Amino acid sequence: MKNAIEALNLTKFYGEILAVDHISFEVREAEIFGFLGPNGAGKTTTIRILTGLSRPTSGVAQVLGYDVVSEIVEAKKHIGVVPEISNLYDELSAFKNLLFMAQLYGIPRSQRKARAEELLKAFGLYERKDHLFGTLSRGMKRALTIAAALIHNPKLVFLDEPTVGLDVVAARSLRNLISNLRYQGVTIFLTTHYLEEADHLCDRIAIIVNGRILKIDTPEMLKAIAEERPIIEISFKKASSRIIEELPRRLPELKIVATNHNKVRIYGGTPSSVLEKVLQYAKSEGNEIDKVNSVKPSLEDAFIKITGLSPTIMAVEKGGK
Amino acid sequence: MWRDELRGIFYIALKDMRTYYLKPPSISWGIVFPFAWILAFYLRNPQNFEQLVPGLIAMTILFSTTAAEAVVINFELRLGSLERLLLAPISMSAVLLGKVIGGTIFGLIMTVAVTLGSMVALGLFNISVLYLALIIVSSLLVFSSLGALLCVLVKEVFEAQTLLNLPRFIMVFLCGVVYPVSAMPLALQYIAYLLPLTYTVEGLRQSFSPNPSAVIFVDALVLIIFFTLFILPATKLLQRKFM
Numbered sequence A: 001m002k003n004a005i006e007a008l009n010l011t012k013f014y015g016e017i018l019a020v021d022h023i024s025f026e027v028r029e030a031e032i033f034g035f036l037g038p039n040g041a042g043k044t045t046t047i048r049i050l051t052g053l054s055r056p057t058s059g060v061a062q063v064l065g066y067d068v069v070s071e072i073v074e075a076k077k078h079i080g081v082v083p084e085i086s087n088l089y090d091e092l093s094a095f096k097n098l099l100f101m102a103q104l105y106g107i108p109r110s111q112r113k114a115r116a117e118e119l120l121k122a123f124g125l126y127e128r129k130d131h132l133f134g135t136l137s138r139g140m141k142r143a144l145t146i147a148a149a150l151i152h153n154p155k156l157v158f159l160d161e162p163t164v165g166l167d168v169v170a171a172r173s174l175r176n177l178i179s180n181l182r183y184q185g186v187t188i189f190l191t192t193h194y195l196e197e198a199d200h201l202c203d204r205i206a207i208i209v210n211g212r213i214l215k216i217d218t219p220e221m222l223k224a225i226a227e228e229r230p231i232i233e234i235s236f237k238k239a240s241s242r243i244i245e246e247l248p249r250r251l252p253e254l255k256i257v258a259t260n261h262n263k264v265r266i267y268g269g270t271p272s273s274v275l276e277k278v279l280q281y282a283k284s285e286g287n288e289i290d291k292v293n294s295v296k297p298s299l300e301d302a303f304i305k306i307t308g309l310s311p312t313i314m315a316v317e318k319g320g321k
Numbered sequence B: 001m002w003r004d005e006l007r008g009i010f011y012i013a014l015k016d017m018r019t020y021y022l023k024p025p026s027i028s029w030g031i032v033f034p035f036a037w038i039l040a041f042y043l044r045n046p047q048n049f050e051q052l053v054p055g056l057i058a059m060t061i062l063f064s065t066t067a068a069e070a071v072v073i074n075f076e077l078r079l080g081s082l083e084r085l086l087l088a089p090i091s092m093s094a095v096l097l098g099k100v101i102g103g104t105i106f107g108l109i110m111t112v113a114v115t116l117g118s119m120v121a122l123g124l125f126n127i128s129v130l131y132l133a134l135i136i137v138s139s140l141l142v143f144s145s146l147g148a149l150l151c152v153l154v155k156e157v158f159e160a161q162t163l164l165n166l167p168r169f170i171m172v173f174l175c176g177v178v179y180p181v182s183a184m185p186l187a188l189q190y191i192a193y194l195l196p197l198t199y200t201v202e203g204l205r206q207s208f209s210p211n212p213s214a215v216i217f218v219d220a221l222v223l224i225i226f227f228t229l230f231i232l233p234a235t236k237l238l239q240r241k242f243m
Helices: A043-050 A072-076 A094-104 A109-122 A138-149 A168-183 A195-201 A219-227 A242-250 A271-284 A299-307 B002-020 B024-044 B049-079 B081-086 B092-122 B129-151 B157-174 B186-192 B196-208 B215-242
Strands: A003-014 A017-028 A032-036 A058-063 A079-082 A156-160 A187-192 A204-209 A212-217 A231-236 A255-260 A263-267 A289-294
Touching: A003 A043, A003 A187, A017 A043, A017 A058, A017 A187, A017 A204, A017 A212, A032 A043, A032 A168, A032 A195, A043 A058, A043 A156, A043 A187, A079 A138, A094 A109, A094 A138, A094 B002, A109 A138, A138 A168, A168 A187, A168 A195, A187 A195, A195 A299, A204 A219, A204 A299, A212 A219, A212 A299, A219 A299, A231 A271, A242 A255, A242 A263, A242 A271, A263 A299, A271 A289, B002 B049, B002 B092, B024 B049, B024 B092, B024 B157, B049 B081, B049 B092, B049 B129, B049 B157, B049 B196, B081 B092, B092 B129, B092 B215, B129 B157, B129 B196, B129 B215, B157 B186, B157 B196, B196 B215
Parallel strands: A032 A187, A032 A204, A079 A156, A156 A187
Antiparallel strands: A003 A017, A003 A058, A204 A212, A231 A263, A231 A289, A255 A263
16 A cells, blocks of 8 residues: 655754654555644644645655655645635635635636536535625535535545534534545545544544654554553542542552543552542542443543543643633 | 646636725725825816826825735735645745736726826827836836735734835835925935836836837836845745745
8 A cells, every 4th residue: 555645754843842843654545544632732733744834844755755845836736635724715605716726726617617516515515605605604614625625636635623613513524524535535634633533533543742743553553552451430429629639649559530520530450459449538538439330441541541641631622722 | 837827826816806806905095095195186286287197107006006915915814815825736936926916907907097097087198008008017016016025024904004004105205206206305316216116107207208218118127126126035925934
Protein backbone atom coordinates (compact mmCIF):
# COMPACT_ATOMS: atom_id res chain seq x y z
CA MET A 1 0.00 0.00 0.00
CA LYS A 2 1.36 3.42 -0.97
CA ASN A 3 1.53 6.40 1.33
CA ALA A 4 -0.61 9.46 0.68
CA ILE A 5 1.36 11.55 3.16
CA GLU A 6 4.92 11.19 4.41
CA ALA A 7 6.27 13.59 7.01
CA LEU A 8 9.77 13.47 8.40
CA ASN A 9 10.90 15.58 11.36
CA LEU A 10 8.42 18.35 10.62
CA THR A 11 9.01 21.29 12.90
CA LYS A 12 7.34 24.68 13.07
CA PHE A 13 8.23 27.66 15.22
CA TYR A 14 6.03 30.75 15.42
CA GLY A 15 8.60 33.19 16.74
CA GLU A 16 9.79 31.61 19.98
CA ILE A 17 6.82 29.26 20.23
CA LEU A 18 7.37 25.68 19.12
CA ALA A 19 4.07 24.59 17.58
CA VAL A 20 5.20 21.31 15.96
CA ASP A 21 8.21 19.47 17.28
CA HIS A 22 9.99 17.05 14.92
CA ILE A 23 6.98 14.93 14.02
CA SER A 24 7.23 12.01 11.60
CA PHE A 25 4.37 9.90 10.30
CA GLU A 26 2.88 8.29 7.20
CA VAL A 27 -0.71 8.18 6.07
CA ARG A 28 -1.62 5.26 3.84
CA GLU A 29 -3.82 5.59 0.78
CA ALA A 30 -7.56 5.26 1.41
CA GLU A 31 -7.34 5.26 5.18
CA ILE A 32 -8.86 7.64 7.71
CA PHE A 33 -5.94 8.91 9.73
CA GLY A 34 -6.78 10.80 12.90
CA PHE A 35 -4.70 13.46 14.57
CA LEU A 36 -5.96 13.44 18.14
CA GLY A 37 -4.89 15.97 20.71
CA PRO A 38 -6.03 18.82 22.92
CA ASN A 39 -6.33 22.40 21.66
CA GLY A 40 -2.91 23.89 20.98
CA ALA A 41 -1.34 20.46 20.41
CA GLY A 42 -0.21 21.35 16.88
CA LYS A 43 -2.96 19.67 14.84
CA THR A 44 -4.01 22.68 12.79
CA THR A 45 -0.40 23.77 12.29
CA THR A 46 0.37 20.33 10.84
CA ILE A 47 -2.58 20.62 8.42
CA ARG A 48 -1.47 24.13 7.44
CA ILE A 49 2.01 22.84 6.61
CA LEU A 50 0.69 19.87 4.64
CA THR A 51 -1.68 22.05 2.62
CA GLY A 52 0.82 24.80 1.84
CA LEU A 53 -0.68 27.49 4.07
CA SER A 54 2.41 27.48 6.22
CA ARG A 55 6.05 26.53 5.68
CA PRO A 56 7.86 24.16 8.02
CA THR A 57 10.78 25.64 9.94
CA SER A 58 12.58 22.36 9.32
CA GLY A 59 11.80 18.84 8.17
CA VAL A 60 10.22 17.59 4.97
CA ALA A 61 6.82 16.33 3.92
CA GLN A 62 5.30 14.91 0.78
CA VAL A 63 1.63 14.88 -0.07
CA LEU A 64 0.64 12.45 -2.83
CA GLY A 65 4.30 12.37 -3.81
CA TYR A 66 4.64 16.18 -4.06
CA ASP A 67 6.93 18.16 -1.80
CA VAL A 68 4.82 20.51 0.35
CA VAL A 69 7.18 23.44 -0.18
CA SER A 70 8.47 23.22 -3.74
CA GLU A 71 5.56 21.40 -5.45
CA ILE A 72 2.60 22.54 -3.40
CA VAL A 73 0.67 24.13 -6.29
CA GLU A 74 0.68 20.77 -8.11
CA ALA A 75 -0.28 18.95 -4.90
CA LYS A 76 -3.23 21.29 -4.34
CA LYS A 77 -4.83 20.03 -7.56
CA HIS A 78 -5.40 16.70 -5.85
CA ILE A 79 -6.21 17.66 -2.29
CA GLY A 80 -9.33 19.07 -0.68
CA VAL A 81 -9.26 21.01 2.56
CA VAL A 82 -12.04 21.60 5.05
CA PRO A 83 -10.75 24.27 7.44
CA GLU A 84 -11.94 24.54 11.00
CA ILE A 85 -14.02 27.59 10.09
CA SER A 86 -16.66 27.23 7.36
CA ASN A 87 -15.18 29.99 5.23
CA LEU A 88 -17.17 30.07 2.02
CA TYR A 89 -18.70 33.33 0.82
CA ASP A 90 -21.74 34.61 2.72
CA GLU A 91 -22.81 36.75 -0.24
CA LEU A 92 -22.93 33.85 -2.72
CA SER A 93 -25.61 31.14 -2.83
CA ALA A 94 -24.76 27.52 -2.01
CA PHE A 95 -24.74 26.73 -5.74
CA LYS A 96 -22.62 29.75 -6.73
CA ASN A 97 -20.09 28.99 -4.01
CA LEU A 98 -19.60 25.51 -5.48
CA LEU A 99 -19.50 26.92 -9.00
CA PHE A 100 -16.75 29.37 -7.97
CA MET A 101 -14.73 26.54 -6.45
CA ALA A 102 -15.18 24.54 -9.66
CA GLN A 103 -13.87 27.53 -11.66
CA LEU A 104 -10.92 27.97 -9.33
CA TYR A 105 -9.96 24.30 -9.61
CA GLY A 106 -10.22 24.30 -13.38
CA ILE A 107 -13.13 21.93 -13.80
CA PRO A 108 -14.23 22.09 -17.46
CA ARG A 109 -17.11 24.49 -18.04
CA SER A 110 -19.34 21.66 -19.36
CA GLN A 111 -19.01 19.72 -16.09
CA ARG A 112 -19.15 22.47 -13.46
CA LYS A 113 -22.91 22.79 -13.11
CA ALA A 114 -23.50 19.04 -13.03
CA ARG A 115 -20.76 18.47 -10.44
CA ALA A 116 -22.08 21.26 -8.19
CA GLU A 117 -25.61 19.87 -8.39
CA GLU A 118 -24.39 16.33 -7.76
CA LEU A 119 -22.66 17.45 -4.55
CA LEU A 120 -25.62 19.53 -3.41
CA LYS A 121 -27.82 16.45 -3.79
CA ALA A 122 -25.29 14.17 -2.06
CA PHE A 123 -25.10 16.52 0.92
CA GLY A 124 -28.86 17.07 1.11
CA LEU A 125 -28.56 20.74 0.20
CA TYR A 126 -30.17 20.78 -3.24
CA GLU A 127 -33.37 22.39 -1.94
CA ARG A 128 -31.22 25.20 -0.53
CA LYS A 129 -29.08 25.68 -3.61
CA ASP A 130 -30.21 29.28 -4.13
CA HIS A 131 -29.96 30.25 -0.46
CA LEU A 132 -27.06 32.54 0.45
CA PHE A 133 -24.31 30.76 2.38
CA GLY A 134 -24.66 33.32 5.18
CA THR A 135 -28.27 32.26 5.77
CA LEU A 136 -27.61 28.52 6.13
CA SER A 137 -27.53 26.72 9.50
CA ARG A 138 -24.17 25.84 11.01
CA GLY A 139 -24.56 22.17 10.03
CA MET A 140 -25.47 23.10 6.45
CA LYS A 141 -22.51 25.49 6.23
CA ARG A 142 -20.22 22.70 7.39
CA ALA A 143 -21.71 20.27 4.87
CA LEU A 144 -21.34 22.82 2.05
CA THR A 145 -17.73 23.52 3.07
CA ILE A 146 -17.01 19.79 2.79
CA ALA A 147 -18.83 19.67 -0.56
CA ALA A 148 -16.64 22.57 -1.76
CA ALA A 149 -13.53 20.63 -0.78
CA LEU A 150 -14.73 17.69 -2.90
CA ILE A 151 -15.64 19.66 -6.04
CA HIS A 152 -12.51 18.51 -7.92
CA ASN A 153 -12.69 14.85 -6.80
CA PRO A 154 -9.59 15.05 -4.58
CA LYS A 155 -7.61 11.95 -3.71
CA LEU A 156 -6.85 13.27 -0.24
CA VAL A 157 -9.06 15.36 2.04
CA PHE A 158 -7.92 17.26 5.13
CA LEU A 159 -10.64 17.80 7.69
CA ASP A 160 -9.77 20.14 10.54
CA GLU A 161 -12.10 19.60 13.50
CA PRO A 162 -15.04 18.89 11.19
CA THR A 163 -17.73 18.49 13.84
CA VAL A 164 -16.82 21.32 16.24
CA GLY A 165 -19.89 23.35 17.12
CA LEU A 166 -22.36 20.99 15.46
CA ASP A 167 -25.37 19.51 17.22
CA VAL A 168 -25.45 15.75 17.80
CA VAL A 169 -27.57 14.94 14.74
CA ALA A 170 -25.53 17.10 12.36
CA ALA A 171 -22.28 15.69 13.75
CA ARG A 172 -23.49 12.11 13.28
CA SER A 173 -24.59 12.78 9.74
CA LEU A 174 -21.19 14.34 8.99
CA ARG A 175 -19.37 11.34 10.41
CA ASN A 176 -21.40 9.10 8.07
CA LEU A 177 -20.38 11.32 5.15
CA ILE A 178 -16.71 11.03 6.13
CA SER A 179 -16.98 7.22 6.38
CA ASN A 180 -18.57 7.09 2.93
CA LEU A 181 -15.70 9.08 1.46
CA ARG A 182 -13.22 6.48 2.63
CA TYR A 183 -15.25 3.75 0.92
CA GLN A 184 -14.94 5.75 -2.30
CA GLY A 185 -11.15 5.45 -2.00
CA VAL A 186 -10.47 8.94 -0.67
CA THR A 187 -7.73 9.29 1.94
CA ILE A 188 -8.86 11.29 4.94
CA PHE A 189 -6.60 13.22 7.31
CA LEU A 190 -8.76 14.23 10.24
CA THR A 191 -7.90 16.34 13.25
CA THR A 192 -10.14 16.16 16.26
CA HIS A 193 -10.12 16.60 19.99
CA TYR A 194 -13.19 14.35 20.35
CA LEU A 195 -11.96 10.95 21.53
CA GLU A 196 -15.17 9.18 20.56
CA GLU A 197 -15.08 10.63 17.05
CA ALA A 198 -11.52 9.45 16.52
CA ASP A 199 -12.40 6.01 17.87
CA HIS A 200 -15.41 5.55 15.57
CA LEU A 201 -13.96 7.01 12.39
CA CYS A 202 -10.24 6.42 12.21
CA ASP A 203 -8.27 3.45 10.91
CA ARG A 204 -5.21 4.79 12.68
CA ILE A 205 -4.70 7.55 15.19
CA ALA A 206 -1.73 9.71 16.06
CA ILE A 207 -1.88 11.15 19.56
CA ILE A 208 -0.27 14.58 19.56
CA VAL A 209 0.44 16.69 22.64
CA ASN A 210 2.52 19.87 22.84
CA GLY A 211 3.59 19.52 19.21
CA ARG A 212 4.95 15.98 19.62
CA ILE A 213 3.46 12.69 18.46
CA LEU A 214 3.37 10.34 21.42
CA LYS A 215 1.88 7.26 19.74
CA ILE A 216 0.51 6.15 16.36
CA ASP A 217 -1.63 3.03 16.10
CA THR A 218 -5.08 1.63 15.39
CA PRO A 219 -7.77 2.48 17.96
CA GLU A 220 -7.84 -1.21 19.00
CA MET A 221 -4.10 -1.34 19.60
CA LEU A 222 -4.18 1.93 21.52
CA LYS A 223 -6.96 0.57 23.71
CA ALA A 224 -4.96 -2.61 24.26
CA ILE A 225 -2.25 -0.46 25.85
CA ALA A 226 -4.75 0.60 28.48
CA GLU A 227 -6.01 -2.95 28.93
CA GLU A 228 -2.70 -4.04 30.49
CA ARG A 229 -4.10 -3.06 33.87
CA PRO A 230 -7.66 -3.61 35.12
CA ILE A 231 -10.07 -0.72 35.28
CA ILE A 232 -12.79 -0.56 37.89
CA GLU A 233 -15.50 2.07 37.83
CA ILE A 234 -17.09 2.81 41.19
CA SER A 235 -20.19 4.94 41.77
CA PHE A 236 -20.87 6.35 45.23
CA LYS A 237 -24.34 7.10 46.57
CA LYS A 238 -23.40 10.62 47.68
CA ALA A 239 -21.65 12.99 45.32
CA SER A 240 -18.75 14.88 46.85
CA SER A 241 -15.69 16.71 45.60
CA ARG A 242 -13.79 15.09 48.52
CA ILE A 243 -13.91 11.74 46.73
CA ILE A 244 -11.32 12.74 44.15
CA GLU A 245 -9.26 14.64 46.73
CA GLU A 246 -9.17 11.88 49.34
CA LEU A 247 -9.15 8.60 47.39
CA PRO A 248 -5.77 9.16 45.67
CA ARG A 249 -4.26 9.79 49.14
CA ARG A 250 -5.62 6.47 50.40
CA LEU A 251 -4.57 4.58 47.24
CA PRO A 252 -1.37 6.32 46.16
CA GLU A 253 -0.13 3.39 44.07
CA LEU A 254 -3.16 3.54 41.74
CA LYS A 255 -4.27 6.04 39.10
CA ILE A 256 -7.69 7.46 39.93
CA VAL A 257 -9.73 9.65 37.60
CA ALA A 258 -13.07 11.23 38.48
CA THR A 259 -15.61 10.88 35.70
CA ASN A 260 -18.10 13.00 37.67
CA HIS A 261 -18.74 14.00 41.31
CA ASN A 262 -19.86 10.54 42.45
CA LYS A 263 -18.01 8.30 40.00
CA VAL A 264 -14.33 7.37 39.72
CA ARG A 265 -12.26 5.08 37.55
CA ILE A 266 -9.43 3.24 39.22
CA TYR A 267 -6.62 1.92 37.03
CA GLY A 268 -4.41 -0.98 38.18
CA GLY A 269 -4.22 -3.10 41.36
CA THR A 270 -6.17 -6.29 42.00
CA PRO A 271 -9.94 -5.77 41.98
CA SER A 272 -10.44 -7.40 45.44
CA SER A 273 -7.85 -5.25 47.23
CA VAL A 274 -9.02 -2.09 45.45
CA LEU A 275 -12.60 -2.79 46.43
CA GLU A 276 -11.66 -3.46 50.03
CA LYS A 277 -9.79 -0.15 50.34
CA VAL A 278 -12.55 1.82 48.65
CA LEU A 279 -15.16 0.25 50.96
CA GLN A 280 -13.09 1.33 53.96
CA TYR A 281 -12.83 4.84 52.56
CA ALA A 282 -16.60 5.03 51.88
CA LYS A 283 -17.39 3.93 55.43
CA SER A 284 -15.00 6.47 56.95
CA GLU A 285 -16.68 9.23 54.92
CA GLY A 286 -20.21 8.09 55.74
CA ASN A 287 -20.76 7.27 52.10
CA GLU A 288 -21.82 4.05 50.38
CA ILE A 289 -20.86 2.32 47.18
CA ASP A 290 -23.74 2.33 44.73
CA LYS A 291 -22.30 0.39 41.78
CA VAL A 292 -19.08 -1.37 40.81
CA ASN A 293 -18.25 -2.13 37.18
CA SER A 294 -15.32 -3.71 35.51
CA VAL A 295 -14.70 -1.45 32.50
CA LYS A 296 -13.42 -2.36 29.06
CA PRO A 297 -10.83 0.29 28.22
CA SER A 298 -11.91 3.07 25.89
CA LEU A 299 -9.78 5.34 23.77
CA GLU A 300 -10.11 7.83 26.61
CA ASP A 301 -8.38 5.35 28.92
CA ALA A 302 -5.64 4.83 26.36
CA PHE A 303 -5.29 8.59 25.99
CA ILE A 304 -4.91 8.98 29.75
CA LYS A 305 -2.31 6.25 29.92
CA ILE A 306 -0.31 7.49 26.93
CA THR A 307 -0.41 11.22 27.64
CA GLY A 308 -0.81 11.33 31.40
CA LEU A 309 -3.37 14.10 30.79
CA SER A 310 -6.86 14.34 32.23
CA PRO A 311 -9.59 13.63 29.66
CA THR A 312 -11.26 16.91 30.65
CA ILE A 313 -8.55 18.75 28.68
CA MET A 314 -10.05 17.21 25.53
CA ALA A 315 -13.50 18.56 26.40
CA VAL A 316 -12.24 22.14 26.21
CA GLU A 317 -13.46 23.70 22.97
CA LYS A 318 -11.43 26.19 20.98
CA GLY A 319 -11.35 29.55 22.68
CA GLY A 320 -11.30 27.88 26.08
CA LYS A 321 -15.04 27.19 26.23
CA MET B 1 0.77 26.40 -15.28
CA TRP B 2 0.36 29.99 -16.48
CA ARG B 3 -3.10 29.07 -17.72
CA ASP B 4 -4.05 27.98 -14.20
CA GLU B 5 -2.69 31.26 -12.86
CA LEU B 6 -4.60 33.38 -15.40
CA ARG B 7 -7.79 31.40 -14.78
CA GLY B 8 -7.40 31.92 -11.03
CA ILE B 9 -6.79 35.68 -11.43
CA PHE B 10 -9.82 36.02 -13.71
CA TYR B 11 -12.27 34.12 -11.49
CA ILE B 12 -11.08 35.76 -8.26
CA ALA B 13 -11.57 39.22 -9.82
CA LEU B 14 -14.99 38.17 -11.17
CA LYS B 15 -16.07 36.79 -7.80
CA ASP B 16 -14.94 39.98 -6.04
CA MET B 17 -16.98 42.07 -8.47
CA ARG B 18 -20.09 40.04 -7.74
CA THR B 19 -19.50 39.82 -4.03
CA TYR B 20 -18.07 43.09 -2.79
CA TYR B 21 -18.77 45.98 -5.15
CA LEU B 22 -21.99 46.92 -3.40
CA LYS B 23 -20.62 46.63 0.14
CA PRO B 24 -21.12 49.85 2.17
CA PRO B 25 -17.37 50.72 2.43
CA SER B 26 -17.00 50.42 -1.36
CA ILE B 27 -19.95 52.74 -1.87
CA SER B 28 -19.01 55.31 0.77
CA TRP B 29 -15.26 55.59 0.11
CA GLY B 30 -15.20 54.49 -3.53
CA ILE B 31 -18.31 56.21 -4.96
CA VAL B 32 -19.87 58.77 -2.59
CA PHE B 33 -16.61 60.35 -1.41
CA PRO B 34 -15.15 61.19 -4.86
CA PHE B 35 -18.55 62.47 -6.07
CA ALA B 36 -18.92 64.66 -2.96
CA TRP B 37 -15.49 66.18 -3.63
CA ILE B 38 -16.31 66.81 -7.28
CA LEU B 39 -19.58 68.48 -6.32
CA ALA B 40 -17.81 70.62 -3.70
CA PHE B 41 -15.24 71.84 -6.23
CA TYR B 42 -17.90 72.48 -8.85
CA LEU B 43 -20.06 74.56 -6.49
CA ARG B 44 -17.00 76.56 -5.40
CA ASN B 45 -15.82 77.43 -8.90
CA PRO B 46 -18.14 76.33 -11.74
CA GLN B 47 -16.49 78.66 -14.31
CA ASN B 48 -13.02 77.08 -14.38
CA PHE B 49 -14.19 73.62 -13.53
CA GLU B 50 -12.67 72.00 -16.65
CA GLN B 51 -9.18 72.80 -15.28
CA LEU B 52 -9.93 70.65 -12.26
CA VAL B 53 -11.17 67.66 -14.27
CA PRO B 54 -7.79 65.80 -14.55
CA GLY B 55 -7.24 66.18 -10.79
CA LEU B 56 -10.72 64.98 -9.98
CA ILE B 57 -10.37 61.95 -12.27
CA ALA B 58 -7.06 61.21 -10.53
CA MET B 59 -8.76 61.47 -7.14
CA THR B 60 -11.53 59.15 -8.29
CA ILE B 61 -8.90 56.60 -9.38
CA LEU B 62 -7.14 56.89 -6.01
CA PHE B 63 -10.21 56.59 -3.79
CA SER B 64 -12.16 53.99 -5.77
CA THR B 65 -9.29 51.49 -6.15
CA THR B 66 -7.99 51.77 -2.59
CA ALA B 67 -11.52 51.57 -1.14
CA ALA B 68 -12.21 48.46 -3.21
CA GLU B 69 -8.95 46.81 -2.07
CA ALA B 70 -9.85 47.37 1.58
CA VAL B 71 -13.11 45.54 0.94
CA VAL B 72 -11.88 42.66 -1.26
CA ILE B 73 -8.89 41.93 0.98
CA ASN B 74 -9.96 42.80 4.51
CA PHE B 75 -13.45 41.25 4.40
CA GLU B 76 -11.75 37.99 3.47
CA LEU B 77 -8.91 38.34 5.96
CA ARG B 78 -11.46 38.89 8.73
CA LEU B 79 -13.74 35.99 7.74
CA GLY B 80 -10.89 33.62 6.85
CA SER B 81 -12.10 33.21 3.28
CA LEU B 82 -8.82 34.49 1.84
CA GLU B 83 -7.36 31.17 3.03
CA ARG B 84 -9.90 29.44 0.82
CA LEU B 85 -8.27 31.11 -2.21
CA LEU B 86 -4.78 30.26 -0.97
CA LEU B 87 -5.78 26.58 -0.88
CA ALA B 88 -6.56 26.63 -4.61
CA PRO B 89 -3.92 25.30 -7.03
CA ILE B 90 -2.55 28.73 -7.91
CA SER B 91 0.32 30.79 -6.51
CA MET B 92 -0.05 33.43 -3.83
CA SER B 93 0.96 36.07 -6.40
CA ALA B 94 -1.99 35.01 -8.60
CA VAL B 95 -4.38 35.35 -5.64
CA LEU B 96 -3.10 38.86 -4.88
CA LEU B 97 -3.13 39.84 -8.54
CA GLY B 98 -6.75 38.66 -8.73
CA LYS B 99 -7.54 40.96 -5.81
CA VAL B 100 -5.68 43.87 -7.46
CA ILE B 101 -7.54 43.33 -10.75
CA GLY B 102 -10.82 43.23 -8.80
CA GLY B 103 -10.02 46.67 -7.36
CA THR B 104 -8.82 47.90 -10.73
CA ILE B 105 -12.09 47.00 -12.45
CA PHE B 106 -14.12 48.73 -9.72
CA GLY B 107 -11.91 51.80 -10.15
CA LEU B 108 -12.27 51.60 -13.92
CA ILE B 109 -16.07 51.64 -13.74
CA MET B 110 -15.98 54.68 -11.45
CA THR B 111 -13.31 56.47 -13.49
CA VAL B 112 -15.09 55.89 -16.81
CA ALA B 113 -18.31 57.23 -15.28
CA VAL B 114 -16.57 60.39 -13.97
CA THR B 115 -14.55 60.92 -17.16
CA LEU B 116 -17.49 60.48 -19.53
CA GLY B 117 -19.72 62.60 -17.27
CA SER B 118 -17.13 65.41 -17.25
CA MET B 119 -16.58 65.19 -21.01
CA VAL B 120 -20.29 65.35 -21.79
CA ALA B 121 -21.13 68.01 -19.19
CA LEU B 122 -18.22 70.30 -20.13
CA GLY B 123 -17.96 69.48 -23.84
CA LEU B 124 -14.37 68.20 -23.47
CA PHE B 125 -14.13 66.13 -26.63
CA ASN B 126 -10.73 67.26 -27.87
CA ILE B 127 -8.77 64.67 -25.95
CA SER B 128 -6.25 61.90 -26.72
CA VAL B 129 -8.27 58.79 -25.90
CA LEU B 130 -5.34 56.35 -26.18
CA TYR B 131 -3.12 58.45 -23.93
CA LEU B 132 -6.00 58.88 -21.50
CA ALA B 133 -6.57 55.09 -21.43
CA LEU B 134 -2.84 54.46 -20.93
CA ILE B 135 -2.62 56.78 -17.92
CA ILE B 136 -5.93 55.64 -16.41
CA VAL B 137 -5.16 51.91 -16.64
CA SER B 138 -1.59 52.23 -15.32
CA SER B 139 -2.81 54.47 -12.48
CA LEU B 140 -5.62 52.07 -11.58
CA LEU B 141 -3.06 49.27 -11.25
CA VAL B 142 -0.74 51.47 -9.16
CA PHE B 143 -3.34 52.53 -6.62
CA SER B 144 -5.00 49.14 -6.51
CA SER B 145 -1.62 47.57 -5.64
CA LEU B 146 -0.90 50.38 -3.14
CA GLY B 147 -4.26 49.52 -1.54
CA ALA B 148 -3.32 45.83 -1.48
CA LEU B 149 0.06 46.61 0.08
CA LEU B 150 -1.47 48.55 2.97
CA CYS B 151 -4.54 46.37 3.40
CA VAL B 152 -2.60 43.14 3.98
CA LEU B 153 -1.01 44.83 7.02
CA VAL B 154 -4.30 44.97 8.94
CA LYS B 155 -7.32 42.74 9.44
CA GLU B 156 -10.45 44.89 9.65
CA VAL B 157 -11.96 46.98 6.83
CA PHE B 158 -12.18 50.10 9.04
CA GLU B 159 -8.50 49.71 10.01
CA ALA B 160 -7.58 49.50 6.34
CA GLN B 161 -9.64 52.60 5.43
CA THR B 162 -8.02 54.53 8.28
CA LEU B 163 -4.53 53.44 7.25
CA LEU B 164 -5.25 54.31 3.61
CA ASN B 165 -6.37 57.82 4.51
CA LEU B 166 -2.82 58.89 5.30
CA PRO B 167 -1.37 58.41 1.79
CA ARG B 168 -4.70 59.39 0.20
CA PHE B 169 -4.87 62.83 1.79
CA ILE B 170 -1.15 63.52 1.47
CA MET B 171 -1.43 62.79 -2.25
CA VAL B 172 -4.65 64.75 -2.76
CA PHE B 173 -2.99 67.88 -1.35
CA LEU B 174 0.52 67.49 -2.76
CA CYS B 175 0.10 65.93 -6.20
CA GLY B 176 -1.60 68.67 -8.17
CA VAL B 177 -5.20 67.56 -7.74
CA VAL B 178 -6.25 70.97 -6.42
CA TYR B 179 -3.16 73.19 -6.75
CA PRO B 180 -0.59 72.79 -9.52
CA VAL B 181 2.64 71.20 -8.31
CA SER B 182 4.63 74.00 -9.97
CA ALA B 183 2.91 76.56 -7.71
CA MET B 184 4.04 74.81 -4.53
CA PRO B 185 7.25 75.52 -2.57
CA LEU B 186 10.29 73.71 -3.95
CA ALA B 187 10.57 71.27 -1.01
CA LEU B 188 6.97 70.18 -1.50
CA GLN B 189 7.58 69.80 -5.23
CA TYR B 190 10.37 67.32 -4.48
CA ILE B 191 8.01 65.35 -2.25
CA ALA B 192 5.28 65.52 -4.88
CA TYR B 193 7.53 63.87 -7.45
CA LEU B 194 8.07 60.95 -5.07
CA LEU B 195 4.31 60.28 -5.07
CA PRO B 196 2.55 58.36 -7.86
CA LEU B 197 -0.56 60.54 -8.03
CA THR B 198 1.58 63.41 -9.35
CA TYR B 199 2.30 61.37 -12.49
CA THR B 200 -1.37 60.43 -12.83
CA VAL B 201 -2.47 64.08 -12.68
CA GLU B 202 0.30 65.16 -15.06
CA GLY B 203 -0.51 62.36 -17.51
CA LEU B 204 -4.21 63.17 -17.39
CA ARG B 205 -3.54 66.88 -18.00
CA GLN B 206 -1.46 65.93 -21.03
CA SER B 207 -4.28 63.69 -22.32
CA PHE B 208 -6.75 66.57 -22.02
CA SER B 209 -4.44 69.09 -23.73
CA PRO B 210 -4.76 69.65 -27.51
CA ASN B 211 -1.05 68.81 -28.09
CA PRO B 212 0.09 66.16 -25.61
CA SER B 213 3.87 65.88 -25.22
CA ALA B 214 6.07 62.80 -24.91
CA VAL B 215 6.16 63.43 -21.14
CA ILE B 216 3.05 61.27 -21.00
CA PHE B 217 5.18 58.18 -21.75
CA VAL B 218 7.53 59.09 -18.90
CA ASP B 219 4.47 59.39 -16.64
CA ALA B 220 3.22 55.97 -17.76
CA LEU B 221 6.67 54.43 -17.25
CA VAL B 222 7.00 55.89 -13.75
CA LEU B 223 3.52 54.59 -12.92
CA ILE B 224 4.48 51.09 -14.08
CA ILE B 225 7.57 51.27 -11.85
CA PHE B 226 5.35 52.29 -8.90
CA PHE B 227 3.05 49.35 -9.67
CA THR B 228 6.03 46.97 -9.45
CA LEU B 229 7.26 48.66 -6.27
CA PHE B 230 3.88 48.12 -4.60
CA ILE B 231 2.84 44.68 -5.86
CA LEU B 232 6.09 42.86 -5.04
CA PRO B 233 6.24 43.79 -1.33
CA ALA B 234 2.46 43.26 -1.08
CA THR B 235 2.96 39.63 -2.20
CA LYS B 236 5.86 39.23 0.24
CA LEU B 237 3.78 40.64 3.10
CA LEU B 238 0.90 38.31 2.29
CA GLN B 239 3.32 35.39 2.23
CA ARG B 240 4.76 36.43 5.57
CA LYS B 241 1.27 36.73 7.02
CA PHE B 242 0.43 33.14 6.15
CA MET B 243 3.77 31.35 6.06
